[in-house]
Amino acid sequence: MNKGDLKTALAGVMKGEVSDDAETLKAASRDTSLFTRMPELVVYPKDAADVSAIVKEVGRARSAGASVSLTARAAGTDMSGGPLTTSVVVSFTKHMNRMGDVNVGRTTSYIDGYAVTEPGVFYRDFEKATMEKGLMLPSYPASREIAAMGGIVANNAGGERTLRYGKTEKYVEELDVVLSDGSQATFKPLAPSELEEKKKLQTLEGTIYREMDALLTEHAGLIEGRRPHVSKNSAGYALWSVRESKEVKPLYFNLAKLICGSQGTLALWTKAKLALVAPKEHRAMLVIFLGSPKHGEGGLAILPEIVRRVLEQNPESFESYDDHTFTLAVKFLPQMLAQMGFARAARLGIDFIPEAVMVASGGVPKLILMAEFAEDTIEAADAKALAAKEALADLHVQTKIEKNERESEKYWVVRRESFNLLRKNLHGLVSAPFIDDFVVPPSCYPEFLPKLNALLAEYKDNMVYTVAGHIGDGNLHILPLMDLTKEENRKVILELAPKVYELVIRAGGTTTGEHNDGIIRTPYLPMLFGPEMVALFKRTKKIFDPLNIFNPGKKVGGSFDDIKRDIIKGV
Ligand SMILES: Cc1cc2nc3c(=O)[nH]c(=O)nc-3n(C[C@H](O)[C@H](O)[C@H](O)COP(=O)(O)OP(=O)(O)OC[C@H]3O[C@@H](n4cnc5c(N)ncnc54)[C@H](O)[C@@H]3O)c2cc1C
Numbered sequence: 001m002n003k004g005d006l007k008t009a010l011a012g013v014m015k016g017e018v019s020d021d022a023e024t025l026k027a028a029s030r031d032t033s034l035f036t037r038m039p040e041l042v043v044y045p046k047d048a049a050d051v052s053a054i055v056k057e058v059g060r061a062r063s064a065g066a067s068v069s070l071t072a073r074a075a076g077t078d079m080s081g082g083p084l085t086t087s088v089v090v091s092f093t094k095h096m097n098r099m100g101d102v103n104v105g106r107t108t109s110y111i112d113g114y115a116v117t118e119p120g121v122f123y124r125d126f127e128k129a130t131m132e133k134g135l136m137l138p139s140y141p142a143s144r145e146i147a148a149m150g151g152i153v154a155n156n157a158g159g160e161r162t163l164r165y166g167k168t169e170k171y172v173e174e175l176d177v178v179l180s181d182g183s184q185a186t187f188k189p190l191a192p193s194e195l196e197e198k199k200k201l202q203t204l205e206g207t208i209y210r211e212m213d214a215l216l217t218e219h220a221g222l223i224e225g226r227r228p229h230v231s232k233n234s235a236g237y238a239l240w241s242v243r244e245s246k247e248v249k250p251l252y253f254n255l256a257k258l259i260c261g262s263q264g265t266l267a268l269w270t271k272a273k274l275a276l277v278a279p280k281e282h283r284a285m286l287v288i289f290l291g292s293p294k295h296g297e298g299g300l301a302i303l304p305e306i307v308r309r310v311l312e313q314n315p316e317s318f319e320s321y322d323d324h325t326f327t328l329a330v331k332f333l334p335q336m337l338a339q340m341g342f343a344r345a346a347r348l349g350i351d352f353i354p355e356a357v358m359v360a361s362g363g364v365p366k367l368i369l370m371a372e373f374a375e376d377t378i379e380a381a382d383a384k385a386l387a388a389k390e391a392l393a394d395l396h397v398q399t400k401i402e403k404n405e406r407e408s409e410k411y412w413v414v415r416r417e418s419f420n421l422l423r424k425n426l427h428g429l430v431s432a433p434f435i436d437d438f439v440v441p442p443s444c445y446p447e448f449l450p451k452l453n454a455l456l457a458e459y460k461d462n463m464v465y466t467v468a469g470h471i472g473d474g475n476l477h478i479l480p481l482m483d484l485t486k487e488e489n490r491k492v493i494l495e496l497a498p499k500v501y502e503l504v505i506r507a508g509g510t511t512t513g514e515h516n517d518g519i520i521r522t523p524y525l526p527m528l529f530g531p532e533m534v535a536l537f538k539r540t541k542k543i544f545d546p547l548n549i550f551n552p553g554k555k556v557g558g559s560f561d562d563i564k565r566d567i568i569k570g571v
Helices: 003-013 022-028 048-063 123-131 147-155 192-199 202-217 221-228 296-311 323-331 333-338 342-351 353-360 379-389 405-425 443-457 487-506 518-529 529-545 561-564
Strands: 017-019 041-042 070-073 090-091 100-102 111-117 172-178 185-186 269-278 283-292 317-321 367-375 398-402 469-472 475-480
Touching: 003 017, 003 041, 003 048, 022 041, 022 147, 041 070, 048 070, 048 090, 048 172, 048 269, 048 443, 070 147, 100 123, 111 123, 123 398, 147 269, 147 323, 192 202, 202 529, 221 529, 269 317, 283 296, 283 317, 283 379, 283 405, 296 317, 296 367, 296 379, 296 443, 317 405, 323 333, 323 353, 323 405, 323 469, 333 342, 342 353, 379 398, 398 405, 405 469, 443 487, 487 518, 487 561, 518 561
Parallel strands: 041 090, 070 090
Antiparallel strands: 017 041, 100 111, 111 269, 172 185, 172 269, 283 367, 283 398, 317 367, 317 469, 469 475
8 A cells, every 4th residue: 555545545534634744854863862763643633533534544444454553652752762653753742632530538548549541642731730730740751851651651661759659550550552453442450350351352451451461460470570679661562461469359350451551562551540649748868979989889899788778768759860860961061050940040150159169179089979868748758768878878979968948959950950950052963862761770789870870981082971879779870962973883882782682681680661662672581581572572462453553663572673664864
């Protein structure tokens, strides 16, 4: 089927629009990964019925031998290439951006209410609506100002508060989905008797329930054995989460937990019911300066002990940034402050004087750790920060308590802005997320971090990088900036990533905690999970999407050649 026929066919079955103008296609050819794929068409469904009609039409074309497929796109901020395709993009932000009801009401020990949303709602608008009722989705990503709910659910996003509250999958209660034959279903928690009823359905939904239940039962041991034992994971299909229920008995079966994090490869979701929490109102921060220049990386030996003791006080977030980040932040301070209003910039400028002195005197610590404690009163938050400080007393590390959010602001500015700073100030270099999101157990830091740093140092002529991340749960973000016009730099991507992942896997970690597999990490799934588990991922894909209509090459079937071919070759 040629592009013109496909465009006419799709326009004929839906209320929304189909576009193939050059500007639209170009915009959809990029996300925030290091890849580009030029789509043939972008479709804008108006509702779930439109999504269903699109899927049916593409299924017909595919059955007739056309190599057409559908890749969902929400805000397009994915760092892995998840929303990129050479075929048809299903774009949700234009029309399917309606916020549903937000209801307050405590249902379990951690849920204080629910919100209903479509995938095209931007997180910033979602939060505005939930905060009107005093509630929030605590797994929001750092890209909270630019990301939409579509990708937050489909990537199983996490962020600074995940340490205390968990990732998005914990909050995905129900998903309305369009399956690969165009039929619609609602995936939600099913009690055993309800599951048996679903398995009787003579539809694709019934087949999915029958075959997934059989797969999970038959391979329960393997699945549990290969489940990543780190605090967060977005790699592979979360087969271990479908039957998970810590709070509810009898054991519930919820396929929404599998759709979450599956990057639009199993179904397209059209409506979500998400659990929410009431955030704590007051915050205090313990800042820990680790590894003085005198002690070098030797200072890192006590890092796991610091993490363990601080975690005992249940911080809401426990973040970190390294000496490279610190030095760059001070160097680019004027540019950073210039983006802010005068009063805030002046206040922060003064707050940063001690940091400027540290840089000038060569006294920059190797790592800065920020443990933030959130409680209902400022006194309770301060008390937690103080208790954490006291717990570290015999380790003789330099610490400082920031008694409220106004005082801790400068640390958050550096942590959140460091990547943007790099990106904006090093012209000719592009951000190359390829080892951007691995997770290791914090207990391995003394062994792991020096090896990682040594490895990265080997490539210092090819890239500029900083290490920042969620130190409390072992999720480190390395976002190198590179000149990708040079072949030798592009080669580094496929050379360095397996070396880093080897270290990560040997330490018991995972390749991605939040950002997901996409084009960049799908080929590493066999290395992480082994062939038997990868075979289960393939079987799962086949059960849901036998014609491979949804986002081919992500999670299943992606190759190193895809990476080589689609890497951007310039700025
Ligand atoms: C500066 C920066 C910081 C970031 N920080 C974080 C972070 O802290 N944590 C984190 O998790 N991520 C982070 N990200 C990555 C990204 O922003 C998030 O994963 C975000 O949740 C993606 O949302 P999106 O709406 O942009 O999704 P998109 O990029 O549009 O899509 C992401 C994936 O979801 C699929 N998808 C979208 N809509 C649907 C649907 N309706 N049905 C099925 N599949 C769908 C797409 O096909 C794609 O595979 C960051 C990115 C940037 C640029």
